[in-house]
Amino acid sequence: MAKPLSLNEIRIRAARFFGEWKNSPGDERQDAQSFVRDLLKVYGVTETRAAFYEKRVKKASSGGQGYIDALIPGLALIEMKSAGKNLVVAEQQALDYVNGLTEVESPRWILTSDFKKFRLLDLTAPKGEDITEWNIEDFPKNSDRLAFFAGYGVRQFASPTQEQASISAAQLMAGLYESLEGSGYDDHSASVFLVRTLFALYADDSGVWERDLFLQFLTDRTSEDGSDLGAQLSMLYQVMATPVGKRQNNLDELMSRFPYVNGGVFEEPLTIPAFNAEMRGKLMDAAMYNWSSISPAIFGSLFQAVKDKKARRELGEHYTTETNILKVIGPMFLDDLRQRFADHQHDIKKLEGLREHMGRMRFLDPACGCGNFLVVAYREMRALDLAVLERLQALRGKGWQEGTMFFDETLLPVRLENFHGIELEEWPARIAATALHLVEHQANQALELTLGMGPDPLPLNKIHTIQAGNALHMDWNSVLPASNDVYVLGNPPFIGMNRMTPEQHKDNRLVFTKVDAKGLRTGRLDYVACWYAKAMDYLRHAGEARVAFVSTNSITQGEQARTMVPLLDRNGFAVDFAHQTFKWTSEAPAAAVVHCIVVGFSGKARRARNTRLFSYKDIAREPIEKPTSRLNFYLSDGPDLVPAKLTAPAVQGMPNAHKGSQPTDGGHLLVTEAEYPNVAADPNAAPYLRRFVQGKDMLQGKPLRWCLWLRDANPAHIKASALLHTRLDGVKEARLESPTESVQEYANQPGLFTQDRQPSTDYFALPEVSSENRRWIPGRFFTPETVAGNKLIIFPEADPWHAALLQSSMFMAWVETFAGRLKSDISLSPGLAYFPIPWPIPTKKQRTSLAEAWQKVEEARAAYPTSTLSDLYDKYAMPDRILSAHQSLDVAVDSLFSGRKKLLDNTERLTVLLTAYERITTAGQLAMPKARRRARN
Numbered sequence: 017m018a019k020p021l022s023l024n025e026i027r028i029r030a031a032r033f034f035g036e037w038k039n040s041p042g043d044e045r046q047d048a049q050s051f052v053r054d055l056l057k058v059y060g061v062t063e064t065r066a067a068f069y070e071k072r073v074k075k076a077s078s079g080g081q082g083y084i085d086a087l088i089p090g091l092a093l094i095e096m097k098s099a100g101k102n103l104v105v106a107e108q109q110a111l112d113y114v115n116g117l118t119e120v121e122s123p124r125w126i127l128t129s130d131f132k133k134f135r136l137l138d139l140t141a142p143k144g145e146d147i148t149e150w151n152i153e154d155f156p157k158n159s160d161r162l163a164f165f166a167g168y169g170v171r172q173f174a175s176p177t178q179e180q181a182s183i184s185a186a187q188l189m190a191g192l193y194e195s196l197e198g199s200g201y202d203d204h205s206a207s208v209f210l211v212r213t214l215f216a217l218y219a220d221d222s223g224v225w226e227r228d229l230f231l232q233f234l235t236d237r238t239s240e241d242g243s244d245l246g247a248q249l250s251m252l253y254q255v256m257a258t259p260v261g262k263r264q265n266n267l268d269e270l271m272s273r274f275p276y277v278n279g280g281v282f283e284e285p286l287t288i289p290a291f292n293a294e295m296r297g298k299l300m301d302a303a304m305y306n307w308s309s310i311s312p313a314i315f316g317s318l319f320q321a322v323k324d325k326k327a328r329r330e331l332g333e334h335y336t337t338e339t340n341i342l343k344v345i346g347p348m349f350l351d352d353l354r355q356r357f358a359d360h361q362h363d364i365k366k367l368e369g370l371r372e373h374m375g376r377m378r379f380l381d382p383a384c385g386c387g388n389f390l391v392v393a394y395r396e397m398r399a400l401d402l403a404v405l406e407r408l409q410a411l412r413g414k415g416w417q418e419g420t421m422f423f424d425e426t427l428l429p430v431r432l433e434n435f436h437g438i439e440l441e442e443w444p445a446r447i448a449a450t451a452l453h454l455v456e457h458q459a460n461q462a463l464e465l466t467l468g469m470g471p472d473p474l475p476l477n478k479i480h481t482i483q484a485g486n487a488l489h490m491d492w493n494s495v496l497p498a499s500n501d502v503y504v505l506g507n508p509p510f511i512g513m514n515r516m517t518p519e520q521h522k523d524n525r526l527v528f529t530k531v532d533a534k535g536l537r538t539g540r541l542d543y544v545a546c547w548y549a550k551a552m553d554y555l556r557h558a559g560e561a562r563v564a565f566v567s568t569n570s571i572t573q574g575e576q577a578r579t580m581v582p583l584l585d586r587n588g589f590a591v592d593f594a595h596q597t598f599k600w601t602s603e604a605p606a607a608a609v610v611h612c613i614v615v616g617f618s619g620k621a622r623r624a625r626n627t628r629l630f631s632y633k634d635i636a637r638e639p640i641e642k643p644t645s646r647l648n649f650y651l652s653d654g655p656d657l658v659p660a661k662l663t664a665p666a667v668q669g670m671p672n673a674h675k676g677s678q679p680t681d682g683g684h685l686l687v688t689e690a691e692y693p694n695v696a697a698d699p700n701a702a703p704y705l706r707r708f709v710q711g712k713d714m715l716q717g718k719p720l721r722w723c724l725w726l727r728d729a730n731p732a733h734i735k736a737s738a739l740l741h742t743r744l745d746g747v748k749e750a751r752l753e754s755p756t757e758s759v760q761e762y763a764n765q766p767g768l769f770t771q772d773r774q775p776s777t778d779y780f781a782l783p784e785v786s787s788e789n790r791r792w793i794p795g796r797f798f799t800p801e802t803v804a805g806n807k808l809i810i811f812p813e814a815d816p817w818h819a820a821l822l823q824s825s826m827f828m829a830w831v832e833t834f835a836g837r838l839k840s841d842i843s844l845s846p847g848l849a850y851f852p853i854p855w856p857i858p859t860k861k862q863r864t865s866l867a868e869a870w871q872k873v874e875e876a877r878a879a880y881p882t883s884t885l886s887d888l889y890d891k892y893a894m895p896d897r898i899l900s901a902h903q904s905l906d907v908a909v910d911s912l913f914s915g916r917k918k919l920l921d922n923t924e925r926l927t928v929l930l931t932a933y934e935r936i937t938t939a940g941q942l943a944m945p946k947a948r949r950r951a952r953n
Contacts, residue, residue, distance in 0.1 A: 021060040021166050023464055029058040030159035034152060042099030042131030051131060052086045052094055059165035061227055084113055088228075090306025091164060091221070092125040103128045103135040103149075114139075119184065120305050125164065136161060160465065167223020167308060168461050182310045188302040189214065195295040204442075205286050211446050212253050213299070215281050218454055221308040223461060224473045225275055231303040233270055234296075242296035246289040257282035259475075279453060279476025312458070313338055313395075316386035316444075316451040340566075340600055341392045343639070344505055344614050347593040347628050348564045349377070350396055357404055364411050367404050374401060375429025380496045381506035382487040382547060384437030387448025389506050391455045397430040398459035406466055425471045432456055432479060436496040438487040449479040488523040488546050492554040500560035504551050507566040510610060511543035512839075513576075527553070532586040536579045542571050545580065548617075552587040559588070559619030569597045569613045572651055574836040574848070581649045581658050590620045593628040594651040596923065599636045611635065613651060629653060631923050642923070650833045652923050654930035657937075659834060662851035666936070669857050671813035673846040675784070676710075676804030678771040679723065680759050682750025684743040685769070687722040695724070700737035704729055710805035711783030715794065717884040723803050725774075726767035734767065775812035776800050780819050782809045788840050791894075792902060793831065794885040795822055809844050817866035821855060823873060823902070824909035829925035854932040856912045869905035876901040 021029075033054055040047060053066040061069075069086040086094040095110040097103065106128040114122055126137040134155070136148045150158045160168075189210060196206045220230040233252060238245045255263065256277040263272065291299075342350075353374065360366035374397060381389045432452055439445040457473050464470030483495055496502060511520065520543055527546045528538040530553040538545070544567045551563045571580055584590060595614035614630075627647035630639035648656035664672060679685045686708060687695050696702050701724065708723035724743065726734070734740050747766035751759050762770045782795040784807045797819065804810045811818065821827060835842050835849040844850070858866060876898040880888060888898055910919045913928045 022470075023160060023163065023168070023468060026058060026060075026159050026163060026166060027156060031156040033058050034155050037131065038152060040131050044096055044098040044101075047131065048085055048096035051096060051129070055094075055162075056086065056165060058159065059162065059227075061165060082109075082113055082116075084110075087117075087121065087123065088165070088306075089121045089123075089304045090309070091123055092127060093123045095126070095128045097128065097130045099131050101130050103130060103133060106130075107135060107137055120188075120301060124306070124309065127162070134158075163465065164308070165227065167221060167227060168465055185302075185305060185307060185310050188298070188305055191298045192295070192302060195298055196289060199290060199292075199295070201289045202287065205289070207443050207446065208284055208286055209249075209289060211450050212282055213249075213302075215277070215450060215453070216253075216256075217302055217305070218307045218310070220303065221306050222454075222457060223308075224457060226273065229270075229273060233274075234300060234303055237268070237270060238296065240296065241293045242291035245291040245296050245299070250286065250288045253282045253286075275474045277474055277476060278478065280478040281450070281453070281476065311338065312451040312454040313341065313388040313391040316388050316391065316447050338388075338392055341389055342396075343595050343598075343630070344389065344564045344566065344616075345393050345396065347630070348505060348562055348616055349503055350393075350400070353397075353400055357400065357407075361407060362411070364408060367408055367411075371401060371404055371429050375431075375434075376501045377434065378496055378499065378502050379435045380492065380502060380504050381437045382492060382495075382504065382550065383506045383508040384439045384445075384448055384482065385507070386444045387437055387439075387451045387482065390435045390437055390448065391451050393503075393505070394430065394432065394435050394452065395455050395459060398428075398456075399462070401428070401430050402459075402463055402466055405463075409467065428471075432477070433481060436481040436483075438483050438485060438490060438492070438495055440484070440486055442484050445482050445484040448482045452479055452482075486523075488527050488550060492550065498554050498558045498561065500558050502555065502558060502561040504555070504561070504563040505565070506547075508544045508547040510568050510612070512568070512570065513540055513542050514839075516543055531583070533583055536583055537575065538579060538583070541576055541579060542568055544568065545571055545576070548580070549583070552584070552589055555619075556587065560622055562592070562616065562618045562622070563589075564593070564614060564616035566600065566612055566614055569611060570837055570840070572613060572615070572649055573833055574843075577649055577833070578658050578848075581656060584617060584649060585656070588619055589617050590656065591615060591617050591647050591649055591651075592622065592626065593630075594647060595630040595639060596632060596651050597635055598632050598639065615649075615651070629923075631921070633921070648930070650926065650930075652833075652926040652930065654927040655934045657930065657934060659848070659852040659933060660937075661847045663847060664851060666852050667855045667857065670853075670855055671780075671811045671815075671818055673809055673811050673850050674773055675771075675806045676781070676808040676810050677769045677773045678806035680751065680754070680762070680770040681747045681766075684746035684750065685724050685726075685767075687724065689720045692720075692722060695722075695739065698737055698739045700733040701739050703733070707802045708805055709781075709798070709802055710807040711785055712807065713805075714781065714796065714808065715783055715786075715884065715886040717886075724767075725803055727769075727772065727774075729767060771806065773810070774800065774803055775810065777812060779804065780811040780814035780822065782811075782822065782844060783807065784809055784844050785838050786842050786844075788842060789891050790889045791891060792823055792825070792828055792889060793842065793844070794889045795819065796885070809846060809850075815863075815867070816870045817858065817863040820866035820870040820873075820905055821909060822850075823870065823905060825902075825906045825922055826909045826913070826925050826929070827853070829922035830929055832922065833926055852933065854929065854936050856932075858912055862908075862912060865908050866905075869901075869908045872901040873898065873905055 036054065037051065040051070049070070053063050056066045056069075057063070066086065069088055070084070084093060085096045086092075093110050093114065095106050095113075097106045107126060110126045110128060114126070117123075124138065124140055126139065128135045128137075131152070133149065133151055138146045138148075148161060150161075192213070193206060193210055196209065197203075201209075216230045219225055220228055233248075234245075238248050252271055252274065255267065255271050256274050259276045353370065356370050357367070360370065377397070379390060379393055381387070384390060435452065437445070437448055439448060453476055460470045460473065481495075483490075492498070516524070521539070524539060524541065524543070524546055527549040531549050533549070538549075544565065547565060548563075551565075555561045555563065570576055593614075593616040597611050597613055600610045600612045627644045629642045629644045629647055629651065631642055632639050642653065644653040646653065646655065648654055660666075687705065692705075696705060704724050704726055705722045706725040708721045710721075713719065713721060724740070726740075734744075744766040748763045751763040751766070751770075754760055759770055762768065778797055778799055780795055780797050781804055782793055786793040797814075798804065811822070814822075830853050831842060831844065831849045834852070835844055837843055876895070877885075877888060879897060880895060887893055888895065907918075910925070913919075913925075913932065919925050919928065
């Protein structure tokens with residue numbers, strides 16, 4: 017059985033290669049094939065395999081035939097020239113060949129040589145960093161540069177190249193699964209078979225065993241019609257599950273070269289799948305791909321989607337990018353560890369202490385899916401440990417484990433056994449375990465590339481730390497005992513409260529009985545909040561442990577935040593870092609978009625030491641870290657409080673607010689545009705026609721509606737109108753059929769609205785529901801002749817300067833945080849979204865400035881008479897003139913709170929508002945009078 021070569025063995029072979037070829041005349045026609053084959057032998061590629069890589073190809077520039085000296089699909093192309101020839105010209109010729117290759121065949125590296133010199137081009141590197149050259153006498157000390165031939169490689173994590181490679185790989189596997197599914201192969205067996213095949217494909221290209229050994233097996237030992245492929249693979253996978261010493265001595269020579277894998281990958285017995293020529297072709301396509309370039313984290317996410325038909329069609333559109341995972345693990349633990357490394361570059365004892373600390377850290381993802389958070393966390397921890405080891409080696413002046421013959425794996429503090437996960441379904445749990453094996457191998461390769469030693473890739477140790485089950489029903493201590501060294505992280509399901517199934521509501525009731533949540537409206541929380549509750553229960557006695565979850569932003573807003581703030585506080589936790597709303601998506605075209613947040617929390621004592629807040633000027637771009645003194649659950653720098661739900665303005669001098677009037681009439685008091693001419697023609701009904709406006713009508717200008725406003729109507733008019741009789745009979749009948757007792761009572765007063773809140777003076781109005789995509793919720797004044805419906809929030813005593821406040825970003829900063837939500841849209845309720853706002857009382861001069869600012873907004877709107885408010889306030893369509901008017905208005909409103917200081921964004925405005933609210937409540941200045949009510953008529 018052939019083992020993958022160590023770097024030390026590669027260097028020895030490189031010196032031998034130089035000795036054999038240093039005096040060669042360097043004739044391309046006679047010696048190129050031998051030179052290439054001997055070069056590949058340095059990296060463990062047999063002569064048989066090398067012959068497999070020689071390829072005839074069509075030149076892209078001329079269409080004529082060319083001959084590539086060696087092409088390792090997806091990895092490297094080798095082009096030879098006679099001694100003294102120009103290697104730049106050779107490189108251009110090679111690039112011409114590349115343009116004629118398929119996507120799967122296209123290499124990352126182009127190596128050209130004239131027998132005396134080597135020139136290496138990395139097609140993925142930036143210009144200026146993409147070319148390396150050396151002479152043949154320097155080959156032994158430069159042999160590591162070509163270690164990718166043996167499966168080693170420097171990987172560009174979180175790069176677009178790696179992301180695309182992972183997408184392409186997943187698409188190949190999706191094609192294979194689709195064929196197995198279509199043939200009627202059992203779903204569970206297909207899942208296990210795919211995971212095994214994934215491992216074999218990856219191992220073939222990444223130095224786990226001889227390069228392309230699996231590809232050679234498929235080529236040489238299976239028929240093109242696929243008839244024997246299932247049986248041959250089943251036999252091969254059985255061989256890899258058998259220790260070498262226990263195998264039959266008459267085993268096929270090629271099969272015997274495969275090593276013992278262990279780790280549970282090939283353990284379970286399976287029925288043999290039947291293949292045909294098309295299915296074999298798909299497996300061959302996958303085997304020709306360069307799997308060493310994939311990211312286990314990204315590929316795991318994509319591989320999870322392979323079994324879902326819809327997800328297969330959209331592969332590449334739905335996965336968690338590594339950049340987004342780093343937003344969680346960076347501020348949670350990685351940034352601190354890196355800072356400790358940077359601070360103690362010259363202190364051996366402190367660096368050793370850092371490694372010991374990393375060895376004590378334990379990780380749990382209780383909604384791990386395919387394990388991408390664990391994979392990236394493990395990879396980054398191993399990379400940091402390697403950097404520390406490299407520095408310690410430099411400080412000590414000797415190699416790590418110098419003088420030892422065998423690698424001592426126990427000296428590695430970051431181990432797979434420290435990374436735990438819980439996943440509801442078996443399929444992604446299997447992927448998670450496999451992805452962890454792959455990333456461990458990558459980390460071990462990086463260790464050997466850097467320090468010259470590393471663990472053997474095989475046999476694998478079986479991963480027992482990923483458990484399948486319902487995390488909300490399990491005791492997390494049975495997976496990983498709670499301690500101060502535990503880090504709980506992940507991306508629990510994004511399911512809104514209104515979309516939860518009965519089983520999920522049952523989960524909610526179960527988890528919240530385990531924490532102090534008495535009197536809180538936990539049943540109105542999104543599903544992700546269940547993981548917050550479980551984490552608090554799990555870590556109740558581990559105050560130094562940390563938690564960080566990706567969540568939908570709705571749990572930090574409105575009624576949900578009013579529950580979450582006291583929930584964390586009562587159970588002894590507080591937010592210690594956060595990312596405000598950003599776009600969680602892939603880089604793929606037509607990618608699915610989710611707007612989310614990251615909330616990190618821990619025991620209050622730990623939080624007091626350090627808090628971090630990341631905000632986004634553009635939710636699709638990189639975050640900006642803002643200094644914070646006290647971070648709250650609304651993800652702003654300010655007190656962690658819950659504003660009171662009031663029945664009147666907290667600050668005297670502000671107008672009252674309430675809903676408009678509600679007819680509850682079965683539609684009989686309302687008049688549509690089509691009905692209007694008929695009603696207007698009735699001389700007894702016409703005097704009582706009034707425009708009727710709801711929130712949608714105000715924003716969109718339609719539908720045009722009227723109502724019959726019969727308060728104080730002349731009885732003689734009603735008696736004389738058959739039209740009114742018919743309509744009032746309809747109202748009475750509709751109200752009598754209502755299940756609501758108070759509505760039934762109004763059946764005897766069919767001419768009146770059941771809820772009459774219509775003011776007798778001009779009033780300002782805002783729509784009760786407004787799109788989250790508007791920077792401001794547009795409002796306007798109406799005269800009392802226009803009847804406001806119950807989908808408007810009206811301010812009967814408002815002056816123009818009040819309108820300025822209600823059309824400001826200061827108002828929006830409060831509303832976006834404390835207003836309720838209807839799906840993702842803002843739903844205004846005066847008790848939360850308006851009454852508690854701690855407005856400063858403006859001076860007379862300030863009121864004039866505010867009124868003038870509001871007038872500028874009205875004038876700017878008037879310049880677009882054919883556009884609706886919905887048109888004008890669309891985030892993409894808002895005219896510059898209106899935007900400018902609002903920005904000027906914001907300056908006037910901001911100055912009430914901050915004097916001359918300019919407030920940069922709504923995050924700063926919220927901090928100002930919360931601080932002001934805390935000040936007036938502490939001073940006992942919060943006015944909480946009962947709301948004034950209009951008597952019913």
